[in-house]
Structures are given as C-alpha cells and as structure tokens.
Amino acid sequence: MALLITDECINCDVCEPECPNQAISMGEDFYQIDPARCTECVGHFDEPQCVQVCPVECIPVDPAHTESQETLWQKYQRLQKAGQPLSSAGEASTPPPAAV
C-alpha cells in the first residue's frame, strides 16, 4: 500500500529527505505522498522510513491505494528503470517473500 499523510502533519520537514523514492513533497497545506512513487519502502528498507521518523504519527496506509508486496516490488523496479539510481546500503537484490 502507498501511505498517506493526514492533516495532523505539522510540516516538520523530517520525512521528506528520508524517502528513498522522492515520493514526499510539500502540498498546499501540509506534506503529501505521491502514491505512484511510494513503495512503502519495499526494495529499500524493511520499514517505511517516513513512519519511522514522523513525530506525530500522521502517516497511515492509504486505503485508496492497497497493493500487495509483489505490486510494491514491481513499482520499485519500475522506478529504478525510470532512472532513479540504486542506493547502496541496505539495497535488496531479490524480491521480498510473498505476503502470507
């Protein structure tokens, strides 16, 4: 699933640089996540990095964008092919195990 930033966001700027997919940007009133770029950090990290750093816990999963692990992995691969350079540390080289 892609994640979603709610209006509880305090615009603290912490999450934006943590996103490996450049999916987070400033919206009209608070930060927003581009669901086309959010892989829930699949392919980069075990946990969503934005959720890890957000001080007010305002980043739930987006019910409008439910995706399987495999779909998230395919999105990750598409983003890589689109020109985003592979990062170094912690980079996964094989697909994650299928969700049970």
Ligand code: SF4
């Ligand atoms: S879950 Fe990961 S990919 Fe999605 S917005 Fe947060 S940091 Fe970016």
Ligand code: SF4
């Ligand atoms: S870390 Fe949380 S509160 Fe800070 S800008 Fe991101 S979503 Fe908003």
